[in-house]
Amino acid sequence: MSRVCIRVDAYPEIGYGHLKRCLVIAGCLRESGKEVFFLLVGDSAAAAEIRKAGFDLVEIDKTISFPEQINFIELYDFKNIGITIVDIAHSRAIQDSESLALYLKELTKKSFTVLIDSFGIQSVRENIPKLFCNILVSPYFGEQESKQDIKYTELLGVDYFVLDTPYINSSKKKIRKFANRVLITCGGSDPTSVSIKILNALNSSTKGTLDVKVVIGPGFSSELNQSILKLSDVSTHKVSLIKSPNNLSAEMGWCDIAIATSGLTKYELAATGTPAILMSIDQSHDTVNQYFAVSKSVLDLGVSGKVSDMTLIDSLWMLLENEKERSRQSLVGQNLVKGNGAQNLIDDIIKLKDSH
Numbered sequence: 001m002s003r004v005c006i007r008v009d010a011y012p013e014i015g016y017g018h019l020k021r022c023l024v025i026a027g028c029l030r031e032s033g034k035e036v037f038f039l040l041v042g043d044s045a046a047a048a049e050i051r052k053a054g055f056d057l058v059e060i061d062k063t064i065s066f067p068e069q070i071n072f073i074e075l076y077d078f079k080n081i082g083i084t085i086v087d088i089a090h091s092r093a094i095q096d097s098e099s100l101a102l103y104l105k106e107l108t109k110k111s112f113t114v115l116i117d118s119f120g121i122q123s124v125r126e127n128i129p130k131l132f133c134n135i136l137v138s139p140y141f142g143e144q145e146s147k148q149d150i151k152y153t154e155l156l157g158v159d160y161f162v163l164d165t166p167y168i169n170s171s172k173k174k175i176r177k178f179a180n181r182v183l184i185t186c187g188g189s190d191p192t193s194v195s196i197k198i199l200n201a202l203n204s205s206t207k208g209t210l211d212v213k214v215v216i217g218p219g220f221s222s223e224l225n226q227s228i229l230k231l232s233d234v235s236t237h238k239v240s241l242i243k244s245p246n247n248l249s250a251e252m253g254w255c256d257i258a259i260a261t262s263g264l265t266k267y268e269l270a271a272t273g274t275p276a277i278l279m280s281i282d283q284s285h286d287t288v289n290q291y292f293a294v295s296k297s298v299l300d301l302g303v304s305g306k307v308s309d310m311t312l313i314d315s316l317w318m319l320l321e322n323e324k325e326r327s328r329q330s331l332v333g334q335n336l337v338k339g340n341g342a343q344n345l346i347d348d349i350i351k352l353k354d355s356h
Contacts, residue, residue, distance in 0.1 A: 002082035004029050005111070007039040009088045010046035011062060012219030016188035017264040018087045019046050021116070021162045023053050025085065028342050030055075032350075034082075039072065041088070045218040045244075066099035070106050078110035083353055086133070089118035091284075097127045105132040112353050115152075119143070119288045135352055139341060141291035153352055160348075161267050161341040166249035168339035173273030175327045179256035179320045181211045183274075185248060186261045189219030192281045194261050194304045196224070199231040199239075201309040207317055210237040213251055218244045256326065257319050259312075261285075261304065270297050270333030275326040277315055279304040297333040 006026055010019035019042070026036045038050050038057035041064075050057045058076065060069060078084065084107055093100055104124075107113045115133040117123045119140045125131055133152045139160035146154060182202070186194045195214060202212060212235070214228060232239035242251060248265070252258065252274040259277045260266060266289070269276045276298045280286035286303050293300035299315055301307045319326055 003035045003037070003080065005037060005039055005076070005078070005081045005084045007084060007086045007088065007107075008042070009062075009090065009093065010040065010042035010049075012043065012189035012221070013191060014090045014092060014189075015191075015263060016046060016049075016217070016219060018090070018116075019049060020164065021264065022085070022087050023049065023055075024162050024164050024342050025346065026053070026055055027165075028346050032346065039076070041069075043219070049218075066096060066103040070103060073106055073110055078107065081111045083114060083349065084111040085114045085116065085349075087116040089116065089122065089124045091122055094122055094124070094127050097124075100124070101128045101131065104128075108132040108134060112356060114349055121284050121287070134356065135349060137345060139345070140288070141295070141336075155345065155348055158267070158337060159341060160345045161337060162345065163268065163271055163337070163339050163341055164247050164249075166247045167252075167268050167271050170249050170253060170272045173253070173330045173334070175275075175323060175330055176256055177323050179323070179326065180208065181213075181254060181256045182316070183213050183215070183248075183251050183255035183258040184260075185215040185251075185258060185265055186217070187263050187265065188217035190217060190224060190261070192304065193224055193227070194279060194281065196227050196231065197304060197307075198259050198312065199228065199235070201312045202237060202316075203231060203235050204309050205313045205317075206236070207313075212237050212239045213255065214239060214241050215245065215248065215251065216241055216243045257316065259316070266292055266298065267337050271337040271339065273330035273334040275319060275329040276333075277301060277312070277319065279307055279312075295332060295336060297329055297336055299329075 006022045008018050008022045010016050029036050036055055038055055040057050041060045041062050113133045114135040117136055117138040135153050137155045137160055141158055143156040184198050252272045257275050258269055261281055278289050278298045278300045280289055280303050289300050292298045
């Protein structure tokens with residue numbers, strides 16, 4: 001049985017989207033007969049999710065640098081690992097691009113290495129011109145083939161976007177004529193407290209009573225949790241808190257509109273046909289959101305810090321009161337993101353590995 005190592009980062013400062021994606025990939029690989037284990041730089045919440053899914057893991061403290069992590073390549077005998085899938089493309093990793101480049105080079109020497117990249121200025125291929133890996137995956141809208149000479153194969157575009165099973169199997173979105181259900185989802189950690197901004201805006205609105213669900217991610221700080229609880233207690237709307245759900249497919253099915261920050265959630269919103277308002281935590285994330293904005297599958301308001309309460313409330317009520325626009329958004333989103341990305345990815349990885 002061929003062994004596969006998944007090397008992933010997951011902790012509050014960067015969120016848990018990388019891990020969610022890797023758990024789906026790991027599940028598909030297990031179903032195809034592969035033995036999978038995780039090499040995790042993360043916190044206890046991330047480790048618990050991996051163990052809950054039934055996978056072995058080795059934990060590496062996030063204070064250990066990339067040069068030090070090279071020792072793990074020797075320690076765990078990567079020569080006997082068929083494939084290594086690396087999902088660590090985020091701003092913190094990119095800050096030390098020279099060491100990251102060396103780490104990937106050493107990995108590629110020992111194992112057939114698949115790098116799942118980020119987008120734009122946070123992408124590894126943007127920051128490391130001479131990049132070592134066997135396959136680079138960038139499963140996002142707007143990706144284009146590298147213009148420079150490269151020695152790896154690129155798998156690009158939303159056809160490789162990995163959706164969790166509940167989103168693939170979700171029923172067709174019901175667009176209600178009289179809409180008042182709002183889902184607030186700001187990632188696994190909400191590092192810039194956008195949840196608070198949204199709740200404050202909603203609490204300032206007196207136009208009508210809303211039914212609101214706020215997703216509390218596993219990486220939310222205790223201070224953020226307390227602030228959200230206080231705002232929900234004094235709200236004139238009906239506010240429920242959803243703590244660390246396994247997925248958001250049920251909540252997306254329930255709501256009329258989602259208000260969300262950047263990240264992989266916007267692809268899940270599109271796949272489930274959920275009308276959405278997007279705000280970004282910073283400019284780089286806003287750049288990524290523009291591909292969704294151009295497709296008109298969402299209403300993009302830009303960087304959250306520049307969005308006024310009035311703009312957010314006006315946008316929300318515009319969509320709630322416009323059944324036709326919500327129906328249009330829903331249909332466009334579902335046509336953009338299909339449910340076979342994980343299988344497409346695994347099939348092509350194995351095909352390329354076998355021909356290597």
